[in-house]
Amino acid sequence: MGTFTEKIKEVLAAVLPVTLFVIVLHFALTPLTGQQMGQFLLGAFLVIIGLAVFLVGVDLGATPIGRLGGRFLVNTGKLPLLLAGGLFLGFLISIAEPDLQILAAQVQELTSFSITKWQMVIVVSVGVGLLVMVGFWRIIKQIRLRYVLWVTYGVILILSIINRPLFHDFAFDASGATTGAITTPFILALAAGVAQVTASRREDARDQFGLVGMASAGAILAVLAQGALQKSFDAAPPPGAGWQPPASFFEPFRLAAGVSFRDSLLSLAPLVIIFFLLHVTVLTLRGREKSRVYTGLFFCYLGLVLFMVGVMGGFMSTGHLIGNELVLRGKPLITIMAGFFLGMATVIAEPAVHVLTLSVEEETDGIIPRKVVLAFLAVGVAFSVALAVLRIYTPGLELWHILLPGYILIMIMSYFTPDLFLGIAFDAGGVASGPMTATFILAFTQGIAEGVPTADLLLDGFGVVALVAMAPLITLQILGLISVWRGRRQQKQTSLVTPELQSPGIEEED
Amino acid sequence: MSDRDLQPEQPVSLLTVISNPGKADAMARFALQQGARRACHFFAHGTVPGHLLSLLGLSGVRREMITLTVPQEEDSALMDSLCEHFQIGRELHGIAFLHRPDTGAVNSPDFYLIAVIVNEGEGEYVVESARRCHPVGASILKAMGTADHSRRTFDFEIVPQKEIVLIVTPASHIEAIYSALYHELHSDQPGRGILFALALERVAGLLDMAPDCENGDQEEVAAMPREADAQKWVALFTVSDRGKTAAIMDTVERSGGTGATVLHCRQTDDASGGWIDRLAHLEKEITLIITEADRARTIQAELTAQARETGEKLDITQLDVSHFVKLSDLRD
Numbered sequence: 131m132g133t134f135t136e137k138i139k140e141v142l143a144a145v146l147p148v149t150l151f152v153i154v155l156h157f158a159l160t161p162l163t164g165q166q167m168g169q170f171l172l173g174a175f176l177v178i179i180g181l182a183v184f185l186v187g188v189d190l191g192a193t194p195i196g197r198l199g200g201r202f203l204v205n206t207g208k209l210p211l212l213l214a215g216g217l218f219l220g221f222l223i224s225i226a227e228p229d230l231q232i233l234a235a236q237v238q239e240l241t242s243f244s245i246t247k248w249q250m251v252i253v254v255s256v257g258v259g260l261l262v263m264v265g266f267w268r269i270i271k272q273i274r275l276r277y278v279l280w281v282t283y284g285v286i287l288i289l290s291i292i293n294r295p296l297f298h299d300f301a302f303d304a305s306g307a308t309t310g311a312i313t314t315p316f317i318l319a320l321a322a323g324v325a326q327v328t329a330s331r332r333e334d335a336r337d338q339f340g341l342v343g344m345a346s347a348g349a350i351l352a353v354l355a356q357g358a359l360q361k362s363f364d365a366a367p368p369p370g371a372g373w374q375p376p377a378s379f380f381e382p383f384r385l386a387a388g389v390s391f392r393d394s395l396l397s398l399a400p401l402v403i404i405f406f407l408l409h410v411t412v413l414t415l416r417g418r419e420k421s422r423v424y425t426g427l428f429f430c431y432l433g434l435v436l437f438m439v440g441v442m443g444g445f446m447s448t449g450h451l452i453g454n455e456l457v458l459r460g461k462p463l464i465t466i467m468a469g470f471f472l473g474m475a476t477v478i479a480e481p482a483v484h485v486l487t488l489s490v491e492e493e494t495d496g497i498i499p500r501k502v503v504l505a506f507l508a509v510g511v512a513f514s515v516a517l518a519v520l521r522i523y524t525p526g527l528e529l530w531h532i533l534l535p536g537y538i539l540i541m542i543m544s545y546f547t548p549d550l551f552l553g554i555a556f557d558a559g560g561v562a563s564g565p566m567t568a569t570f571i572l573a574f575t576q577g578i579a580e581g582v583p584t585a586d587l588l589l590d591g592f593g594v595v596a597l598v599a600m601a602p603l604i605t606l607q608i609l610g611l612i613s614v615w616r617g618r619r620q621q622k623q624t625s626l627v628t629p630e631l632q633s634p635g636i637e638e639e640d
Numbered sequence: 641m642s643d644r645d646l647q648p649e650q651p652v653s654l655l656t657v658i659s660n661p662g663k664a665d666a667m668a669r670f671a672l673q674q675g676a677r678r679a680c681h682f683f684a685h686g687t688v689p690g691h692l693l694s695l696l697g698l699s700g701v702r703r704e705m706i707t708l709t710v711p712q713e714e715d716s717a718l719m720d721s722l723c724e725h726f727q728i729g730r731e732l733h734g735i736a737f738l739h740r741p742d743t744g745a746v747n748s749p750d751f752y753l754i755a756v757i758v759n760e761g762e763g764e765y766v767v768e769s770a771r772r773c774h775p776v777g778a779s780i781l782k783a784m785g786t787a788d789h790s791r792r793t794f795d796f797e798i799v800p801q802k803e804i805v806l807i808v809t810p811a812s813h814i815e816a817i818y819s820a821l822y823h824e825l826h827s828d829q830p831g832r833g834i835l836f837a838l839a840l841e842r843v844a845g846l847l848d849m850a851p852d853c854e855n856g857d858q859e860e861v862a863a864m865p866r867e868a869d870a871q872k873w874v875a876l877f878t879v880s881d882r883g884k885t886a887a888i889m890d891t892v893e894r895s896g897g898t899g900a901t902v903l904h905c906r907q908t909d910d911a912s913g914g915w916i917d918r919l920a921h922l923e924k925e926i927t928l929i930i931t932e933a934d935r936a937r938t939i940q941a942e943l944t945a946q947a948r949e950t951g952e953k954l955d956i957t958q959l960d961v962s963h964f965v966k967l968s969d970l971r972d
Contacts, residue, residue, distance in 0.1 A: 136661075136701055189700075207793035270794045327796045419761070492683050495906040495923045496665075499915050609919070617920030 133189070137182040144484060145181065148475035148570075149174045152448060155468065160455035165379055166448060172383070173444010176436050177479065184311070184433025184481055191426025192312060193319040193485075194419075195405045200323020202412060204270070212270065212324075213263045220262030220345060222400040223316060224255040228393035229307035229568060237300055245360065250353075254304050257352025258345045262317070265344040269325050269337045275552055276544045282347045283541060289354035290530065297357030298529055302596030304353045305346040306563030311434060312397050314482035314561050317342050318489055336493055336550050342486075343556025346599065386442035387435070394434040402427060437481065438565065445570040453577025465578060466519045473515025473598070474508045476570055482561035483507065490554055498554070498609075506609050507558055510601035511567075518575055518594040525584040529593045536600050543607040551610025558602035563595050571598070652677065652957075653715035653841070654741065655708040657722070658684060658779050658806075659734035664704035667726055668908055674718050676708040678909040680879070680924065684779040684806075687767050700764075703779050707905075712740060719842060728845045735777065735845040737808055739838050741959045749839035751846070752814050756805040756821060757783070757901055758833035758967070763803035769824035770807055770817050777846070778807045783928075785831075786889060786899035800831070802901055808846055818963060825967045836873065836930060837963040872933040873964040876940060878956050879907065882923045887950075888943065892929055895942040900929040930961060 152170060156162050162170070203215040224230065234250035261282070268278050290298060309317075321341035328337050405423055409415050452472075456465040477483060483504070491500040521527050544552055575594050579585035655676070657667055668679035686703040710718050719738055722728065728736045737753060756766050763780035770776050785800040792798065809817055814837060821835060878888060885902050892900050903926045906918070929939060940956055947954035 133700055205793055205798070209794070326801070327793060327798070495683065495904050496681055497906050497918050497921055497923055499918075502915050612916065613919035616917060620917070620920055 133186050134182065137185050138178070140484070141178050141182045141185065145174060145178045145479045148472070148479050151471055151475045152452070155452055159459070159464070159468070160452050162448065162451060166451060169379065169382065169444045170448040171444070173440040173448070176383075176440025176444065180433045180436025180438070180440055181479070181481055181484075182433070183429050184437055185484060187426045187429030187431070187433050188312075188315045188481075188485055189426065191423050191428075191430050192315045192401060194423055194426070195401055195408070196316045196319025197323040198408060198413060199404060200320040201326060202323075202408065203266075204324045204327045209267075209270065212266055216263035216266040217259040219320065219404065220259035220317075220348070221255045222259075222404070223313050224258040224308045224345075224349070225251060226396050226400045227308055227310050227313060228397055229310050229565075230254060230304065231396075233300070233303055233307045240296070241360075245356065250356070253352045253356045254308060254349050257348040257350075257355075258308050259348070261344045261348030261351070262320075262341065265321065265341040266324055269321070269328060272328065275340045275549055275556075276547075278344070279347070279544060279552075279556065280541060282344070282351065283537060286347065286350055286354060287537075289351070289358055293354055293357045295528055295530065297354060298533070299592035299596070300357070301350045301353035302529070302533070302599065303592045304349040305560070306568065306595035306599050308349045309342055309346050309482070309560035309563065310397060311437075311481045311565050312401070312430060313345075314342055314557075314564070315485045316401060317345055318486065318557065322489075322493075336553065338493065339490075339550065339553025340556050342560035343553070346556075346560040382447060383439055383443035386439045390435045390438035390442065394431055394438065397434070398427060398431050401430075441565060441569045445566075446573045449570045449573035450577040453574040453579075454581055455577075457578045457581030462520075462523050465523075466516050469519035469574070469578075470512045470516040472574060473571065474512035476515075476566050477508050477511040477562055477598075478504060480562065480564040480566045482564050483558075486554075486557055486561045494550070498550075502609070503554070503558070503606070506605040507562060507602050510603075510605035511562055511598050514597035514601035515571060515575075515594065518597050519578060521593060522575065522579050522582050522585045529596060533596060533600065536604070540600070540603045540607065543604070543611070546614065547607045547610035548614060551606060551613065555603050555606035555610070558606050559599045562602050563599040567595060567598050651712040652741070653710050653712045654739045654957075654959075655710050655715060655719055655722075655736065656705060656739070657708075657726075657728065657734060657736045658686070658703055658705045659726070659728070661702045661704050663726065663734070664706045667722065668706050668708070670725060671706075671708045671710070671718060671722055672908065672910065674721060675714050676710045676718065678709045678907055680707045680905040680907050680926070682706070682781055682903065682905050684781050685763070686777070686779050687764060705779065705781070715740070716842065719844065723844045735808060735843070737843045737846075738841040739959065740841050741957055748811065749841070750811055751840040751843040752809055752811055752837040752962070753840055754805075754807040754809060754814065754817060754821075754835065754837045754963075756807070756825075756833065756835050757785075757802055758805070758825070759785075759831070760801035760803055762825075762833070763805050766803075766805045766821065766825065767807075769821055770805075772820055772824075774809070774813050774817055774820070776807050776809055776813075776817065778805055780805050781903060784902045786893070786901075802833075804901065804903070808840070808843055810846075814963065818965065822965060822967070827967065832967040834930060834967060835963070835965040836875070836961045838875075838959060839962060873930060873961040874933050874936045875959040875961050876929040876931070876936055876956055877959070878927045878943065878954055879924050880927070880952075880954060882925050884952075885925045885927050887946070888927050888954075891942050891946050892927075892939055895939045896931075896935050898931070900927050902927055930964065 149171075156167060199215075199219065203212045206212065230251055231247070234247040234254075237245055237250050238247045264278060264282075267273075268275065290301075293301075318338070318341070322338040325337035405427070409420055452468070453465075456468055459465075487500040487503045487507075490498050490503050517532060521529075521532070547555070572594055655671070657664070659667065664681055668681065671679060682705040684703040684705045686701045688701055708718075715738055719736060723736055726734070728734050737751065739753065758766055760782075767776075767778040767780070770778065781804040783802040783804050785802045807817065818835065825832065880888060882904070889900055889902075905924050905926060906921070907924045908918075910917075929936075931939065936958065940958070943954060943956060
């Protein structure tokens with residue numbers, strides 16, 4: 131059936147690794163009960179179907195809306211309108227993100243109501259909106275991404291120093307929460323729509339990459355700014371995250387379904403509103419095109435619900451159990467290794483990762499193949515999950531002990547990385563921390579943390595998302611550096627062989 | 641990037657293969673080992689026929705297209721071995737077709753490649769229109785048109801996005817498809833698009849689909865403006881590095897061309913290179929200029945002069961176009 135068959139094939143390749151890895155663990159290390167295994171396999175089945183339907187929906191619905199919106203804003207030719215549009219769109223999609231609502235509720239608990247839930251949601255959304263706006267401004271003014279990132283992360287560093295560590299955790303988790311399954315494809319398409327105007331002019335840079343990274347940075351910035359302004363408060367003890375074995379086979383799926391139906395609707399609502407406003411007020415579209423986008427949005431909804439039910443119903447408890455079992459065996463090295471491979475397999479199944487890698491391949495006409503981006507991304511996330519597990523075992527190793535040197539390295543690398551790869555790297559950071567990480571990997575690490583007496587249940591959970599979001603920034607910049615190195619070498623070779631026919635090759639970076 | 645072994649005197653053919661995603665790299669490597677000079681990769685968008693599917697928007701599939709530059713004396717043999725090796729010709733394994741640029745008007749070719757250049761978003765509509773009468777396979781490529789110099793936003797010229805629809809058809813159906821397309825698409829607004837055809841030497845993998853209705857409206861055929869009859873039209877195309885096309889476009893416009901279409905692609909000319917070597921390459925841009933034969937000579941001369949001035953190497957290939965039709969007046 132055309133698109134569906136194609137997507138099912140792609141999605142199978144994406145979800146099978148993690149499924150197989152869990153099965154291998156089942157036989158080798160952590161035997162699961164029959165019911166647990168059945169739940170996991172049913173979950174995997176739902177994830178495959180859901181992801182395929184969702185991705186078809188993204189192609190038909192979310193991406194066209196982003197492109198149309200971006201192009202409309204840039205074609206108005208008015209800078210204030212473009213910037214206001216960026217602020218509005220960034221704010222709207224972020225405020226509806228279910229992950230952010232969950233995070234904000236946790237923050238409200240932990241700060242004993244000195245930061246209320248809605249205060250937190252609105253502050254983060256404003257932050258995302260502002261940085262999307264800055265991202266638009268950068269494209270139009272042709273300011274290089276690295277300069278904007280240096281300023282942004284410089285401010286983040288200053289704010290981090292004057293903040294207490296608790297807010298570091300909130301901030302980096304918020305960045306993961308705002309770039310969810312539906313937000314990321316939309317922002318990617320939005321950037322593509324705006325960047326189209328500059329496409330004919332530049333040779334080396336593809337301005338459409340980097341906006342997701344900017345949006346993530348916006349969330350971090352907003353939370354830290356809020357933390358800096360906040361007067362002191364008594365941190366409440368974290369609520370006990372009790373986990374009970376489910377009553378029946380279908381119980382977890384039923385519970386997940388209730389949540390997913392509502393949350394998915396919430397996260398799609400802004401897109402419906404944006405598209406409705408667009409075609410009622412400013413765009414003239416054929417009836418066929420309109421109905422196609424609405425069909426796409428419906429597929430997005432259906433797919434997202436199935437995906438979330440599968441992940442929450444089948445994957446979460448399995449991840450929790452595996453983590454728990456591994457830690458009881460008392461061999462930290464094996465647990466860390468398991469985390470490594472689990473991280474590697476899981477990120478491949480992340481919905482937004484699929485969208486990003488495909489758009490990278492198409493935009494560069496296959497010069498940066500999808501599989502290569504995926505491999506570098508997977509290795510990065512593998513290391514970060516392993517690090518997160520290591521951190522649980524090591525009391526006193528705070529999040530910033532890893533993040534600070536990590537981001538300093540990233541900023542140094544960004545001086546040498548070509549703009550195209552820099553944009554892809556920062557986008558990848560945003561997409562890697564999607565719903566799969568937020569549920570499966572998080573449950574896995576919490577399962578480990580429960581078995582380690584010195585671990586802080588809630589805070590160690592927060593750290594995972596921050597680490598997963600950081601790793602691709604390093605690995606994909608390495609890919610960029612490889613391209614520079616190869617380019618230099620090829621240029622040297624051509625000039626040695628035929629000096630008179632020296633081809634321009636790649637533009638030298640710096 | 642080693643176009644150096646491309647001798648312009650040696651006649652070349654263009655062998656194009658459209659296939660499912662994932663196979664094009666292997667095909668290009670195979671062809672390069674067998675003597676092809678270079679391969680250009682494109683990402684295309686195919687459509688699967690089916691009314692319900694297209695209504696729901698599910699008919700789209702991804703396709704990869706490679707165009708191989710092949711020495712003319714070896715083209716047929718290479719096509720044979722490529723088709724055999726990759727099973728092109730069997731059902732749904734893709735389609736391959738061969739065009740010889742310089743042999744000019746082949747006496748009544750059996751097959752044509754119809755190319756329709758329209759504005760972005762209209763490609764699928766073109767495919768539907770063509771299918772209304774004849775079940776054709778079609779692929780859509782993304783392209784850019786000529787900048788409209790009168791309008792700017794934020795200091796950037798607005799470059800219209802275009803789509804190129806490629807349809808391979810037996811010569812017997814071309815008139816009917818033309819009339820169906822012209823009937824559906826022609827308009828009074830300028831810049832609607834153009835239609836042209838290239839005579840094909842050989843085709844493999846074209847499904848033998850019988851038309852499910854009688855030949856198109858005869859009156860429409862008669863009503864079509866037939867530029868092609870009055871003047872010989874040709875297509876010029878150049879391959880250059882990404883970002884270099886702006887200068888080429890300027891030259892084309894200065895020497896009287898009405899506009900050009902730009903396609904992006906990736907070029908490989910070495911069978912041994914893996915992805916890691918590719919990373920450092922720039923994408924290529926193909927500029928396609930459709931114009932009258934005598935004007936084409938001026939443009940070609942200007943472009944060559946320009947290339948000599950800047951010291952860059954630019955190869956220009958000329959293709960003979962048949963059945964050229966404008967869907968509306970060109971802009972400017």
